[in-house]
Amino acid sequence: MKSNLFNILKKELRELFRDKKSLAMMLVIPIFIPLLIIGMSALFEAQVSKDVEEYNKIGFSYELSEEEKEIAKQIAIEVIEGTEEELKQKYDNGEIYLYVTKEDNKYVLNTGTNDNDTYAENLVQAYFEAYKQYLQTSYLANNNINPDEVFSIITVEENIFEEDNYFANYIKNYAFLFIVMAITVSATYPATDTTAGEKERGTLETLLTFPIRSKDIIVGKFLSVSISSIITGLISLVLAVISLVITKDMFSIYEGIDIMFSPVSLVFSVIVIIAYSFFISGLCIAIASTSKTFKEAQSALTPLTFISFFPGMIAFMIGVQGSPILSIIPFINFTVIFTDISNGKIDLLNIALMAISTIIYITIVLKVIIKQYKSEKVLFSK
Numbered sequence: 001m002k003s004n005l006f007n008i009l010k011k012e013l014r015e016l017f018r019d020k021k022s023l024a025m026m027l028v029i030p031i032f033i034p035l036l037i038i039g040m041s042a043l044f045e046a047q048v049s050k051d052v053e054e055y056n057k058i059g060f061s062y063e064l065s066e067e068e069k070e071i072a073k074q075i076a077i078e079v080i081e082g083t084e085e086e087l088k089q090k091y092d093n094g095e096i097y098l099y100v101t102k103e104d105n106k107y108v109l110n111t112g113t114n115d116n117d118t119y120a121e122n123l124v125q126a127y128f129e130a131y132k133q134y135l136q137t138s139y140l141a142n143n144n145i146n147p148d149e150v151f152s153i154i155t156v157e158e159n160i161f162e163e164d165n166y167f168a169n170y171i172k173n174y175a176f177l178f179i180v181m182a183i184t185v186s187a188t189y190p191a192t193d194t195t196a197g198e199k200e201r202g203t204l205e206t207l208l209t210f211p212i213r214s215k216d217i218i219v220g221k222f223l224s225v226s227i228s229s230i231i232t233g234l235i236s237l238v239l240a241v242i243s244l245v246i247t248k249d250m251f252s253i254y255e256g257i258d259i260m261f262s263p264v265s266l267v268f269s270v271i272v273i274i275a276y277s278f279f280i281s282g283l284c285i286a287i288a289s290t291s292k293t294f295k296e297a298q299s300a301l302t303p304l305t306f307i308s309f310f311p312g313m314i315a316f317m318i319g320v321q322g323s324p325i326l327s328i329i330p331f332i333n334f335t336v337i338f339t340d341i342s343n344g345k346i347d348l349l350n351i352a353l354m355a356i357s358t359i360i361y362i363t364i365v366l367k368v369i370i371k372q373y374k375s376e377k378v379l380f381s382k
Contacts (some may be wrong), residue, residue, distance in 0.1 A: 008220025014159035016190050016224055025189045026228050030236035031369050035153035036178055037243040038250070045251045052076045055119040059087035059099030059125075064108045068131060075127050089251070098124055100183035125191055170243070172342045173316050176307060177335065179273065180235040182355040184280050184308040187225055188301045191284035194221045196297035222285055229277035237273060241266070261342065268341045268351060275358045276334045280308060282365040289369050305329065315339075330361060 016022050058077050061084045072079050079086070080096050087099035091110070097120035098111040109124055111117045127159055137147045241261065248254045261269065268318060291297035312335030319324065322340040327333045327350040340347060 003129075005216040005220050011262045012194055012221055012224030013227065016228055017356045019190075019193070021178055022190050022193070022228065024231050025186045027137065027235065029185055030179075030232060030239050030377070033178055033182070033236045034243040034246075037175055037240060038175065038247055040171050041167070041247040041251045041253070044171075045253050050115075050119060050126055053078075055097045055116040056123060056184075056237075057096045058120060058124055059090060059104045061087055061097045061099065061101045061290060069165065071130050071134065074126055075123065075130065077123060077127055081096045092348075100124065121234055152214050163215045167253050167342060168244075171247075172240075172259075172261075173335075175240045175243075176338045176342070177312055177316065179233055179240065180276060180312060181305060181309050182236050183229045183233045183273070183277055184284075186302065187229045187281045188288075188298070190228050191221075191281065192227065192288045192294055192297040193286040193302060195285055195292045198292040199291075214370050218285070220258050220368060222282055222366060222369075225281040225285060226278050229281050232276050233273035234270065239270060261364070262344065264346060265341050266345060267336060270356070271351065272334055272338050272341070275355055279330065279334075279358050280304075280363055286365045286369050289372050291306050301362075309333070321349055322350045324350060324353055327351075329359035330357075333357070 038211065053076075056076050056078050057080055059071075059080045059082060064072065064079060069079060078089065080099075082090070083101075084101055087096065088110070090096045091099055097116045098109060101108045101287045102187065104214060109121060112119050114178055140150055190359065243261050244261075284304065286299050287304065288297040291300055308331055311331045313327075315335055316330050316339060320332070320336055322336045322345070326336050333354045337347075337350055340350070
């Protein structure tokens with residue numbers, strides 16, 4: 001019996017590696033991972049390294065004192081004075097990025113929500129913080145109060161633990177989401193070809209005439225698709241690691257930051273990738289097996305690519321933390337556990353629950369497929 005299973009697996013792998021489309025899905029799609037990592041790093045670099053002259057033209061609808069002008073100069077603000085109507089016109093024309101109006105001691109920052117406006121707002125907030133401190137210091141000095149004694153009543157220090165920065169975590173987690181998508185896409189084509197494709201070509205009927213159990217046929221096909229998916233996932237992970245090495249030297253936002261996976265994180269990342277590969281391969285074969293033609297199976301599997309991506313993306317975007325309950329929920333569990341792993345949080349219970357639940361899901365799926373293959377009505381109905 002074992003030899004039958006091995007022969008089916010060998011047959012499926014031989015056909016898989018001979019098929020150019022399957023190889024393309026397996027080997028070409030991971031190339032997009034480095035493009036994603038380098039591209040997002042360049043985007044973050046551009047945002048962080050934005051020249052102050054790109055957003056420092058600030059309008060004031062009142063005349064600034066010499067002290068205010070000096071503070072603005074120190075913060076690199078280019079002061080543009082004028083009436084409120086003139087400044088609004090300049091803002092609408094893109095000549096300034098923010099303008100300030102004043103009524104008594106109330107100041108209003110008039111701005112929008114694009115990138116330059118946001119940077120300009122932060123710049124002006126720093127200006128007013130400095131100006132407020134100047135006024136407070138002057139007031140205390142005029143009343144014979146030592147400003148240093150007032151401002152140093154309490155002392156606050158920061159103790160920042162060494163860890164990956166926001167950009168590194170963001171990029172690594174998004175890279176994993178694309179690894180998930182690459183694995184899913186890599187699994188869909190061979191799963192379709194080995195089920196609906198064989199059914200359409202008539203080769204499945206021939207295969208079933210041999211004295212081979214349906215269980216051996218299904219498990220052999222499942223393992224071949226899983227191996228293809230695992231190869232895609234591992235290649236994607238290797239390319240992601242290489243890309244992180246390259247980006248660390250290319251971009252200043254990672255200077256002094258360890259953005260690499262630790263050896264332990266890499267081991268558990270591989271475990272997550274293997275678990276997901278088995279899970280999605282079984283699911284793809286189950287869906288494709290119910291289809292009568294290759295085209296019908298492809299249509300049925302198309303939504304799976306989005307289903308595999310979006311739950312994890314939403315969980316990542318809203319900052320969902322790993323928990324035993326989430327570790328058994330399909331799709332979300334892989335992303336949440338990987339996020340914890342990339343952040344250096346190795347929870348063996350959650351990882352074990354993910355692995356056990358995945359095995360249970362795969363077992364259920366394979367039993368359903370085997371039952372389908374024992375029914376000639378399901379297999380050969382037109």
